[in-house]
Amino acid sequence: MTLEPFGGRLRRAMDERGPLCVGIDPHASLLAEWGLNDDVAGLERFSRTVVEATADRVALLKPQSAFFERFGSRGVAVLEKTVQEARAAGALVVMDAKRGDIGSTMAAYAEAFLHKDAPLFSDALTVSPYLGYGSLAPAVALARESGAGLFVLALTSNPEGGEVQHALRADGRNVGATMLAHLAAENAGEGPLGSFGAVVGATLGDLSAYDLDVNGPLLAPGVGAQGATPADLPRVFGSAVRNVVPNVSRGVLRHGPDTVALRDAVERFAREVRSAVTSV
Template sequence: MSAAEAAAMTAAARPPFGARLATAMDELGPLCVGIDPHPALLADWGLADDAAGVREFGLRVVEALGGRVAALKPQAAFFERHGSSGVAALEDVVAAARAAGTLTIVDAKRGDIGSTMAGYAEAFLADGSPLAGDAVTLSPYLGFGSLAPAAELAAATGRGIFVLCLTSNPEGQQVQHAVGPDGLTVAASVAAQAAALNAGAVSDGLPMGSVGLVVGATIGAAARETGTDLEAVAGPLLAPGVGAQGAGERELADVFGAVRRNVLASSSRGVLAAGPDAAELRGAAQRSTAQARAALRPPR
């Protein structure tokens, strides 16, 4: 059997990302823990700010939380700033999470056109790539259609994508709240196109599609104000800003309303600040998971 045939069989045997994430959220709670080895945290953990330090940081997080949270989200930038050795460290962290049986979202926010986008897709979504987790974050601001190579490869390999839609940084409003020639805001258009890609999963009876959006947990009424139909997306909604950045139960309910069950709350500093002790990290993750359940999984 050729390597290509083996890869095709592996992909065929892998359930779609949206289904796998829905199961993990049901079983472990709707929490994603970021792996963000920025200099201050490295210092707090007694680690050097170099490739070896970020590798050790990431592996410790995986060892402490692998199999205990729905997903882990390494932030590629904190690894890439250390050059090729840092990228190799990211590869090791992704491999460790895979070995621990934990879904991994590589937070890379890539976005480009044509063959360049196809190259990014191969790096983060192709079977056999050491950088490929279970999903990757993408930027749609060269046009949502420019993400087609990534969307197509993700679908072919059973992986997922999370597309930036409504982010919490104030500068994002200049683009995301802008109104296009079709009368839709950019955010509403991004959400509608994600919904279109998820339509097949919905018709197949899957719990949610594999094309998700990144929607900040602290954006308040922005989804309503921009006409962004998050419920119609029928995919996962990755929500940074939970915990240290101030989003609690009330804020999450305000932002996501009836679609809260599709929200994967992302917490980085709120959990990582408890390290480096593994037991303390687990305790912080358990508390964050309990808070996310209360806010996002109210009784039916």
């Protein structure tokens, strides 16, 4: 059975739980900080703890696929379980895999994460459009069919991204702005929120030169350890701030493995984000 479109489900989750995404990033140094071994057992313990502490109170959980894939098939099995347990507990899951390719290969990536019967089925998937936005067509089509969504890399917070995203096209518009325009067209007429969002860094400062009103969610990495704060969101995103889902990873995860401390950190960030958003 096809799900309600991702955008509608996300809007409801944001309104009920607050607009916050928590990353599940079990990299080696964080496992060590938690007193866990850098192995599959540590990976499983880490992921289960994050899900148990946060999945019933955040809008989105975002596992970073690479940190699971590095352990091979056993790590991917942990990722499958993490996704399934997080969704069962009420969180929407965005798989941070940043897939991007052409033709049948892009279609296969889409089937891995967006087909409703796939073991890794997620509510949304991060994708890279830098083989041309049109290369994402198989993922767009399958996301629509299954009720899932996409987050397209548009204006990322890493400094290297500028050489591609700020490059000017023949029409004078840069590549990042072009991706936003594609998403606005994708979401036209959808409500209460389109299912095709952009990744836009919260550390980028004033983005008033860009039309961020794409009628879709804006996944905003950079809050917490990277230096952005919830109070910065209205200045960065302007009138589009109500559709922003700030992503916090280390700012929450550093409080583990204590589940109470993890929950307290989530609730604190959620309060601060809600306060910043409603002040606009």
